[in-house]
Amino acid sequence: MxxxxxxxxxxxxxxxxxxxxxxxxxxxxxxxxxxxxxxxxxxxxxxxxxxxxxxxxxxxxxxxxYFDIPEPVQEMYRIYRPSPLIRAYNLEKALDTPAKIYYKFEGNNTSGSHxxxxxxxxxxxxxxxxxxxxxxxxxxxxxxxxxxxxxxxxxxxxxxxxxxxxxxxxxxxxxxxxxxxxxxxxxxxxxxxxxxxxxxxxxxxxxxxxxxxxxxxxxxxxxxxxxxVLGSVLNQVLLHQSIIGLESKTAMEILGEYPDIVIGCAGGGSNLGGLIAPFMQDKLTGKADPRIIAVEPASCPSLTRGRYAYDFCDTGKITPMAKMYTLGSGFIPSANHAGGLRYHGMSPILSKLYHDGYMEATSVEQTRVFEAAVYFAKKETILPAPESAHAIRAAMDEALRCKETGEAKTILFGLTGTGYFDMTAYSAYLEGRMNDYIPSDEDLQKGFDSLPKIPGIEE
Amino acid sequence: MxxxxxxxxxxxxxxxxxxxxxxxxxxxxxxxxxxxxxxxxxxxxxxxxxxxxxxxxxxxxxxxxYFDIPEPVQEMYRIYRPSPLIRAYNLEKALDTPAKIYYKFEGNNTSGSHxxxxxxxxxxxxxxxxxxxxxxxxxxxxxxxxxxxxxxxxxxxxxxxxxxxxxxxxxxxxxxxxxxxxxxxxxxxxxxxxxxxxxxxxxxxxxxxxxxxxxxxxxxxxxxxxxxVLGSVLNQVLLHQSIIGLESKTAMEILGEYPDIVIGCAGGGSNLGGLIAPFMQDKLTGKADPRIIAVEPASCPSLTRGRYAYDFCDTGKITPMAKMYTLGSGFIPSANHAGGLRYHGMSPILSKLYHDGYMEATSVEQTRVFEAAVYFAKKETILPAPESAHAIRAAMDEALRCKETGEAKTILFGLTGTGYFDMTAYSAYLEGRMNDYIPSDEDLQKGFDSLPKIPGIEE
Known part of the structure; x- marks a missing residue:
């Protein structure tokens, strides 16, 4: 073509x-x-x-x-889907990288996200x-x-x-x-x-x-x-969000592409789980072996610093308990954290895959996230949600690594939404009023102390 | 198809x-x-x-x-264009109209508009x-x-x-x-x-x-x-905005459609002039005869209540003077007008076409505009800019007229942008705090008194 x-x-x-x-x-x-x-x-x-x-x-x-998507659901999907798969030519050029960067943009609907x-x-x-x-x-x-x-x-x-x-x-x-x-x-x-x-x-x-x-x-x-109804964490949510990954994979197939690296931001896991689903399938079934990277905020690092344990999904401790990477339902991120992805736990499916070594995870500080967001906005003319900008940051870092090594890797990341309602945070960043917060081990311990004790189950 | x-x-x-x-x-x-x-x-x-x-x-x-679009301009267009031509199936169904309604949506870029x-x-x-x-x-x-x-x-x-x-x-x-x-x-x-x-x-x-x-x-x-640089009124702006109409017309041709009615909101005329361009061409050259309707706010009614006269484009009276429909550069719309389209004049091209009978114009009060905006948002799941909602209002009114007459007309309107930054006005409407303002003849006269006198030129 x-x-x-x-x-x-x-x-x-x-x-x-x-x-x-x-x-x-x-x-x-x-x-x-x-x-x-x-x-x-x-x-x-x-x-x-x-x-x-x-x-x-x-x-x-x-x-x-596979679950059939009911016709009325398909009908409403068709009002705003498909979402575009975008080749980040301008970002590639600005970074001077041999990498090919694609992103699946889920922000083109009034809710502004996936x-x-x-x-x-x-x-x-x-x-x-x-x-x-x-x-x-x-x-x-x-x-x-x-x-x-x-x-x-x-x-x-x-x-x-x-x-x-x-x-x-x-x-x-x-x-x-x-x-x-x-x-x-x-x-x-x-x-x-x-x-x-x-x-x-x-x-x-x-x-x-x-x-x-x-x-x-x-x-x-x-x-x-x-x-x-709940918008993340749950298995059912990851199921529905698989539409992101399925569309991405079909589009890349038509374009003759396959990602070497798939990157998504991770709060409760709804976007990440949906984006990676068919690529993880390839990995689980031995058809392909892409790297899959979860990116979370350094201020709420459930995968990179949390425990893999049973926990409540809510502070009130009335929901069922799930085995997941968690900071404890008592963990509350710093109020100065503007970048979204504030949830204490992580999808049990993603937690298990991460625990079993199918997925990597990394965390980034919010000033580096906003730096990437502003850079991306100028080059690609889309104002990203701070959440999405975690994935942008990691994708840019991977692309810059390709520049060093000379490898022309194909990177796919999820651009989950737009940042129109996050301008307070953008202003804080632009005016130099944004700080980073990384919880100390003592901060984290307070959250872990809130983990439930379950008779007969030990970690 | x-x-x-x-x-x-x-x-x-x-x-x-x-x-x-x-x-x-x-x-x-x-x-x-x-x-x-x-x-x-x-x-x-x-x-x-x-x-x-x-x-x-x-x-x-x-x-x-025709002017060639320079390659670097085409390159940046390709980052966010084409904009979608959307068939308003849900709006049609909700209105129970035999009319077919299409809209060209220009809000899917970070600037949020055309x-x-x-x-x-x-x-x-x-x-x-x-x-x-x-x-x-x-x-x-x-x-x-x-x-x-x-x-x-x-x-x-x-x-x-x-x-x-x-x-x-x-x-x-x-x-x-x-x-x-x-x-x-x-x-x-x-x-x-x-x-x-x-x-x-x-x-x-x-x-x-x-x-x-x-x-x-x-x-x-x-x-x-x-x-x-100026974003409306000027001939050059209408030239660039013709991309809206050209894309719309090509898309409708591929779909086997042609509009009976083309509707656009009108402030300075940038969107309207761009949207209607190729359809007006058909009208001027006798190839087709669609109705073309400009919709303006009742609080700033330059076409429907203004004078066709020479006027300054700016309050400071330092720009060249243009012959246009105008309320006078001294006219200032009521502060309670939230619906955009506040400019005192109208594109000289559109003014001339209107004066010569190629185009209709109508004005609407802002509460009816916001009523249409909220109705449209619920059905089509796009939150429109108040400006765009003027066109929605008129399109809905035409579709309802079709329901009365049983005519299955094809309506095309321009959805110029999104309303994310207009939530103050939406809240005012939803909470019943929005009023209509229609300038009295005396109000208008104050604006007309600011019109320049030009030696040797009379209206």
């Missing part, structure tokens, strides 16, 4: 019709969820009070390799089951926005518990959710037991993602016809 | 290689610019102190039908001429952002005079420009004669677009190697 274009879009016919379930090809499955009530491995029906049934099934099913891919699926299944309302939490606001869009589209009411500091600092994010009829509550709130408890103990708290999750789960469990 | 997809992208090979100059097919040319120094028709060299030479030539050339199309061209020609800096003004910030992107890409310093009220209310817009190295000054500023004069007369002023233009022009004229 002729010169590879800057932006490559699959045709509507080439869009994936099925999601890929990475667990089906894993040599060993992630350890099972533990029901905190019984301290026994959870079964599918244990999840029904929290998740709708089809999603509970997807959460537990480690065998089915989160919409799973939001649509989760809302659709809830609607199909006849549920009458949904709850969720949001930190930076991307997930809440995505879910508001999907809920509005499928016409089901949504309450979003938004971490209070974001609620107050990001009124525009809140307003976008309100355009899509999302009901936005600052968390902690007076509407839940856990919210009231936290407020009583610490009236001045600015909230945390773990606390917002607890409030959303409590409301879902106590409200008739209501369920909770 | 199979069912028309939601999003249709031209392949890179189908992208236009030339801009189309609408004037070449007009039966009568727009009246010439008047040099305010001599009160005589301006010649190309009169413009050299303000514009670089190639742009001055494009401004004055009414004969050349403005980038002309910014790239103008910066390229300035660089090519060896100029060493540029100035411009920005109101809502879209143009300033676009120009910052282009200036950063071609590595030429830029100063943006930003209307003070926007500078203060939209710190995030300012920050985006700073990411791209734009130097942003609140206008009026102390850096120019006109700025100091206005501040002395009215220290509390929040500025106006006309004043910011004056400051930018003054700085360009007084600074060695510096020129002024």
């Amino acid at each position: 002729a010169k590879i274009p800057y932006r490559f879009y699959l045709s509507e016919e080439d869009l994936p019709k099925q999601w890929y379930n990475l667990r089906a090809d894993m040599k060993e499955q992630p350890d099972p969820l533990i029901n905190p009530g019984t301290m026994q491995p959870a079964v599918e029906s244990d999840l029904y009070p929290v998740f709708c049934e089809k999603l509970a099934h997807q959460e537990m099913d480690g065998e089915t390799r 989160k919409l891919n799973s939001a649509i699926a989760q809302v659709y299944y809830a609607k199909e089951q006849g549920l009458t309302s949904l709850t969720t939490e949001t930190g930076a606001g991307q997930w809440g926005t995505a879910l508001s869009e999907a809920s509005s589209y499928f016409d089901i009411p949504l309450t979003v518990y938004m971490v209070k500091v974001s609620y107050e600092q990001k009124p525009f994010r809140k307003a976008v959710m309100q355009v899509f009829d999302g009901k936005v509550m600052p968390s902690p709130s007076e509407t839940t037991d856990i919210g009231r408890k936290i407020l009583a103990e610490n009236p001045g708290t600015t909230g945390s993602l773990g606390c917002a999750i607890s409030e959303a789960v409590e409301t879902a469990v106590k409200t008739e016809g209501c369920r909770y | 199979a069912k028309i997809p939601y999003r249709f992208y031209l392949s890179e090979e189908d992208l236009p290689k030339q801009w189309y100059n609408l004037r070449a097919d007009m039966k009568e040319q727009p009246d010439p610019l008047i040099n305010p120094g001599t009160m005589q028709p301006a010649v190309e060299s009169d413009l050299y102190p303000v514009f670089c030479e190639k742009l001055a030539h494009q401004e004055m050339d009414g004969e050349t039908r 403005k980038l199309n002309s910014a790239i061209a103008q910066v390229y020609y300035a660089k090519e001429q060896g100029l060493t800096s540029l100035t411009t003004e920005t109101g809502a910030g879209q143009w300033g952002t676009a120009l910052s992107e282009a200036s950063s890409y071609f590595d030429i310093p830029l100063t943006v005079y930003m209307v003070k009220v926007s500078y203060e209310q939209k710190p995030f817009r300012k920050a985006v420009m700073q990411v791209f190295d734009g130097k942003v000054m609140p206008s009026p500023s102390e850096t120019t004669d006109i700025g100091r004069k206005i501040l002395a007369e009215n220290p509390g002023t929040t500025g106006s677009l006309g004043c910011a233009i004056s400051e930018a022009v003054e700085t360009a004229v007084k600074t060695e190697g510096c020129r002024y």
